Amino acid sequence: MNIAVLSGKGGTGKTLVSVNLAAAAGKSTYIDCDVEEPNGHLFFKPEQIESEKISVKIPLIDDALCNGCRKCVDFCKFNALAYVGSKVLLFDVMCHSCGGCSLLCPQKAISEIDKNVGEIQKGVSEDVTVVTGIMNTGEASGVPIIKNLLEYIPSSNESVFIDCPPGSACIVMESIKDADYCVLVAEPTLFGVHNLNMVYNLVKLFGKPHGVVLNKCLEGDNPSEKFCIENRIKILGRIPFDNELGTLNSNALIVARESDKYRAIFTSLLETVTKEVQHETAVNS
Incomplete structure (x- = not known):
């Protein structure tokens, strides 16, 4: 029981x-x-x-592949991603490890890495x-x-x-x-x-x-x-x-x-x- x-x-x-x-x-x-x-x-x-x-999975952004389309930023309802200047920034404390951003990215610029919690x-x-x-x-x-x-x-x-x-x-x-x-x-x-x-x-x-x-x-x-x-x-x-x-x-x-x-x-x-x-x-x- x-x-x-x-x-x-x-x-x-x-x-x-x-x-x-x-x-x-x-x-x-x-x-x-x-x-x-x-x-x-x-x-x-x-x-x-x-x-x-x-550990949990969090996004890793490849700046060389990113074209600034902001689709990942618009997708993230937890505001864990932001486009500032010419880069996508990650606020990992806000990330819920859903993996949606990496699936959605048309440029395949987002992969995932482990974060120890x-x-x-x-x-x-x-x-x-x-x-x-x-x-x-x-x-x-x-x-x-x-x-x-x-x-x-x-x-x-x-x-x-x-x-x-x-x-x-x-x-x-x-x-x-x-x-x-x-x-x-x-x-x-x-x-x-x-x-x-x-x-x-x-x-x-x-x-x-x-x-x-x-x-x-x-x-x-x-x-x-x-x-x-x-x-x-x-x-x-x-x-x-x-x-x-x-x-x-x-x-x-x-x-x-x-x-x-x-x-x-x-x-x-x-x-x-x-x-x-x-x-x-x-x-x-």
Whole structure:
């Protein structure tokens, strides 16, 4: 089963949940799609690391062949090309690597070259395979890296936990496309409700079965819990706001491996999520 873990913003507890679900599952795969700021590896501390560079195609203009017809400039809807003086200039940060300009050029003045945009690191931590995407600083989009990350989903029935980027942008949409179930992590504040609503609308749009984990729970009113009840969203579990969790997490330790209390919490959460996936599979089969 492929489980995507989302949140409307950073710091909500998305990585806490995904890392500890993977640890509780035993033999599993953890994929960190938060390629701008991946941090799951800080908890897992994987060994036997293998690295793969990720590149995209960008145009290379041969000025000697170009006759200044500007067809490539007119074609590019992303404004990655401009004709200045007597040359076509490329703004590679704007390029979406569609390849249209090279196909369209009547003079065959445009070819394509590889541009490195980041890397993928793969290692192991006990029984967990840890796959991390790292985007180069200054790149406009992590989608090409995430596409490659999702190729690391094993073909077996092994549990896979996808730590998505925060928010609801294109990189999040790419991260959840192969998910069987989405776990939304929410904080107990009005701001938390706003961010929960963002990812809730996203998973509804994609038709993904989903449920919510309420993090940082305290005594008293919980606006995110109220939102779930009003919208009939399944509450998968609750994680308390306490000193033990805060201390272990701030020291980059996996709480499901360090604490009997939290091992029980995340094992129970994993069982609940597994039952939800099995139920959805039975309904749709």
